[in-house]
Amino acid sequence: MKIVLTGGNGMVGRNIRDHATASQHELIAPRSRELDLTDGPATEAYIARVKPDLIIHAAGRVGGIQANMAHPVEFLVENLDMGRNIVMAARASGTPKLINIGSSCMYPRAAPNPLEESMVLTGELEPTNEGYALAKVMTARLCDYVSLSNPGLDYKTLIPCNIFGIHDKFDPAVSHLLPAIIRKVDEAARTGAESVEIWGSGEARREFMFASDLADGIWTAVERFDDLPGMMNMGVGHDHSINDYYAAVARVIGWQGSFTHDLSKPVGMKQKLVSVAMQREFGWLPSTSLDDAIAKTYAHFRALPAAAEENHP
Numbered sequence: 001m002k003i004v005l006t007g008g009n010g011m012v013g014r015n016i017r018d019h020a021t022a023s024q025h026e027l028i029a030p031r032s033r034e035l036d037l038t039d040g041p042a043t044e045a046y047i048a049r050v051k052p053d054l055i056i057h058a059a060g061r062v063g064g065i066q067a068n069m070a071h072p073v074e075f076l077v078e079n080l081d082m083g084r085n086i087v088m089a090a091r092a093s094g095t096p097k098l099i100n101i102g103s104s105c106m107y108p109r110a111a112p113n114p115l116e117e118s119m120v121l122t123g124e125l126e127p128t129n130e131g132y133a134l135a136k137v138m139t140a141r142l143c144d145y146v147s148l149s150n151p152g153l154d155y156k157t158l159i160p161c162n163i164f165g166i167h168d169k170f171d172p173a174v175s176h177l178l179p180a181i182i183r184k185v186d187e188a189a190r191t192g193a194e195s196v197e198i199w200g201s202g203e204a205r206r207e208f209m210f211a212s213d214l215a216d217g218i219w220t221a222v223e224r225f226d227d228l229p230g231m232m233n234m235g236v237g238h239d240h241s242i243n244d245y246y247a248a249v250a251r252v253i254g255w256q257g258s259f260t261h262d263l264s265k266p267v268g269m270k271q272k273l274v275s276v277a278m279q280r281e282f283g284w285l286p287s288t289s290l291d292d293a294i295a296k297t298y299a300h301f302r303a304l305p306a307a308a309e310e311n312h313p
Helices: 011-018 020-024 040-050 065-070 072-093 127-149 177-191 211-223 242-253 277-282 290-303 305-311
Strands: 002-006 026-028 054-057 097-101 154-160 162-164 195-199 208-210 231-234 258-262
Touching (some): 002 011, 002 040, 011 020, 011 211, 020 211, 040 072, 054 072, 065 072, 097 127, 154 211, 162 177, 177 195, 177 242, 211 231, 231 277, 242 290
Parallel strands (some): 002 026, 162 208, 195 258
């Protein structure tokens, strides 16, 4: 198939491109200078010219709690514009299939865990990333509306749990939890620090999947598109506390210090574990263990130029 991949230079996009299945298709991953997804007419013209068989929408402005709280307007407007423009461009060109990558932030903050797909739009969102979540919910609903009202067009949404891995962002200003932990514990190990600070009590629970596993799941969805539900979670089926993730990173890196807790810091939802019942029925599960995923991500981090400079001043 001829497949357009948005966000091809982000962490998820690069893992999609690195997957072995990518070579079996004509995969087109335009850079932002080739395709500005916030420009509606330009996006429509691009998709009309390329005429893809399928679109994977993995682009977005992403970041952790700090970034979301600091830039709520940008997280709402940019993600909404990108989602709306690519879906409407696909509709206008008659692109028959689209896979929209959502986020577990779409679920209500008070929804019971595990989070089932039917719970989207049933309650208040988590305030620390509400703008991003609203944009993701609206794009997913737009996919539903297009599919319902346009025979021959089938636009579906995958909702991954939290993702980390190779090609992740490790800058504290924009990083998510696990890459931030890796950077903090690595710095403690290099500098001989005896303790590392954790935001909050560390008792909040999160589910993390290795990015290459998500890429495998997305390619499975591409290959078996007709079997894919209109909206489906992709997760590992279990979660860990924040304290557990710090301990796992310390174990993998080999740092033996202690942890302190800053109870004044925001921590987000108490738990965010997605249901994998529908995913199991679809017939796919991730395969990489947490420690192996952390080890591979840490090796990638240490190979980055900035990390190499820190290691050899």
